[in-house]
Amino acid sequence: MRPRTALFDRDLPMCLAVPARVIALDPATDMATVALGAVTKEISLALVENTEVGDYVLVHVGYALGRISPEEAERTLALIAAAGDLAAA
Amino acid sequence: MKFIDEFRDRDLARGLATAIAQEAARDRSYRLMEFCGGHTHAIFRYGVQDLMPAQVRFVHGPGCPVCVLPTARLDLAIAMTERHGLTLCTYADLMRVPASNRHSLLKAKAAGADIRMVYSTQDALAIARANPGRQVVFFAIGFETTTPPTAVALKQARAEGLGNFSVFCNHVLTPPAMRAILETAGPEGIAIDGILGPSHVSTVIGSAPYDFVPRDFGKPLVIAGFEPLDVMQATLMLIRQINAGRAEVENQYSRAVTPEGNRKAQALMAEVLTLRDTFEWRGLGFLPDSAQRLNEAFADFDAEQRFRVAVPPSCEVKGCECPAVLRGIKEPADCRLFGTVCTPDNPMGSCMVSSEGACAAYWSYGRFRDAA
Numbered sequence: 363m364r365p366r367t368a369l370f371d372r373d374l375p376m377c378l379a380v381p382a383r384v385i386a387l388d389p390a391t392d393m394a395t396v397a398l399g400a401v402t403k404e405i406s407l408a409l410v411e412n413t414e415v416g417d418y419v420l421v422h423v424g425y426a427l428g429r430i431s432p433e434e435a436e437r438t439l440a441l442i443a444a445a446g447d448l449a450a451a
Numbered sequence: 452m453k454f455i456d457e458f459r460d461r462d463l464a465r466g467l468a469t470a471i472a473q474e475a476a477r478d479r480s481y482r483l484m485e486f487c488g489g490h491t492h493a494i495f496r497y498g499v500q501d502l503m504p505a506q507v508r509f510v511h512g513p514g515c516p517v518c519v520l521p522t523a524r525l526d527l528a529i530a531m532t533e534r535h536g537l538t539l540c541t542y543a544d545l546m547r548v549p550a551s552n553r554h555s556l557l558k559a560k561a562a563g564a565d566i567r568m569v570y571s572t573q574d575a576l577a578i579a580r581a582n583p584g585r586q587v588v589f590f591a592i593g594f595e596t597t598t599p600p601t602a603v604a605l606k607q608a609r610a611e612g613l614g615n616f617s618v619f620c621n622h623v624l625t626p627p628a629m630r631a632i633l634e635t636a637g638p639e640g641i642a643i644d645g646i647l648g649p650s651h652v653s654t655v656i657g658s659a660p661y662d663f664v665p666r667d668f669g670k671p672l673v674i675a676g677f678e679p680l681d682v683m684q685a686t687l688m689l690i691r692q693i694n695a696g697r698a699e700v701e702n703q704y705s706r707a708v709t710p711e712g713n714r715k716a717q718a719l720m721a722e723v724l725t726l727r728d729t730f731e732w733r734g735l736g737f738l739p740d741s742a743q744r745l746n747e748a749f750a751d752f753d754a755e756q757r758f759r760v761a762v763p764p765s766c767e768v769k770g771c772e773c774p775a776v777l778r779g780i781k782e783p784a785d786c787r788l789f790g791t792v793c794t795p796d797n798p799m800g801s802c803m804v805s806s807e808g809a810c811a812a813y814w815s816y817g818r819f820r821d822a823a
């Protein structure tokens with residue numbers, strides 16, 4: 363059965379994708395197991411390349427749509443913090 | 452959870468709100484269209500509008516896949532299912548969308564049609580494999596985010612020789628709809644000062660396809676993630692561009708979007724699909740080169756060709772303002788039916804069905820519940 367949690371919920375917008383961590387790969391079927399908090403799920407890797415265990419992917423209707431860059435995420439958060447600091451100064 | 456919690460941090464949100472309040476000029480307005488329904492949802496869910504100074508307003512765009520599907524296509528899907536006695540697989544969002552004459556997929560199902568909700572195109576394939584004696588049609592809708600999974604399923608079906616699987620294709624494209632909105636801006640449409648570009652559509656198509664927005668319309672566009680801090684940072688980036696008189700495509704969501712997008716997904720779509728000359732959008736009318744169908748090589752899997760049906764011209768619920776809401780001209784509360792006749796439990800128009808729809812977002816997050 364598909365896990366029912368708020369984060370893979372059907373109430374979520376259809377074009378929303380959620381970031382999940384790859385915890386296992388099945389190269390034979392091009393599928394992966396991803397974890398989102400305590401929930402795990404089988405998804406297809408047909409739309410992405412060179413995925414490795416530990417990567418974060420955007421999961422959308424059962425497919426990984428792309429990878430998330432941890433470096434870019436850090437950079438964005440730093441810019442957000444800097445904008446706030448500047449405003450407070 | 453990683454990449455979610457950090458982008459909902461309250462202190463950082465407060466800092467961004469202060470920065471926006473300081474930088475937004477008091478003597479002008481900033482009307483920012485969030486094109487995508489996912490942003491509409493996020494703006495309401497996290498109360499982002501409340502954190503903005505009065506001169507910064509979000510205008511809701513047409514980027515809700517369920518909302519823009521014209522009633523005629525829904526009528527066609529229902530007729531196809533009922534008359535050909537086939538199994539229709541659909542994303543759950545579509546079930547309660549009103550079709551002509553108060554019909555819907557949900558009602559057709561209650562009346563005995565074999566309509567099944569699926570989470571993924573993989574589920575639809577599994578149903579076809581398990582029921583070789585039945586014709587299984589996947590009701591494909593959505594923007595460039597949901598299109599690649601349809602393409603994968605079609606390739607798989609052909610490779611497996613799954614003769615009882617086909618696709619009713621309604622996939623639409625973001626840039627032509629954005630162009631249509633910008634072209635009608637003015638007396639007919641809405642004045643927009645900048646655009647928040649879609650998150651996950653852009654993951655697939657990249658940032659380059661939006662270059663026409665500054666080039667042809669002189670408006671800035673910032674691609675934004677779906678979390679509240681993403682929306683706020685992108686808003687600040689738009690305000691800065693507007694203040695400086697700049698109009699460029701910028702990418703706030705760089706952790707998931709590159710200029711070229713997902714090449715593999717693009718190649719898969721190109722292999723299976725081709726442009727339609729024209730396609731109808733609810734609210735926007737017929738737009739040239741704005742949607743896709745299966746190409747000749749996949750014609751065998753095209754449900755529209757396999758299961759021909761004719762349906763009478765569609766009719767919408769009288770008084771529903773979805774078309775104007777989708778163009779950003781009216782707010783849900785401007786609709787006479789909002790919250791009285793039309794609620795999420797008993798939707799009169801598509802904008803009240805999906806959580807991405809502006810009417811449903813207004814309703815669910817309570818902002819107008821007292822007024823209604």
Ligand code: SF4
Pocket residue numbers: 770771772773776783786787788789790793794798799800801802803810
């Ligand atoms: S409130 Fe209902 S009837 Fe009015 S525009 Fe929205 S969906 Fe249509």
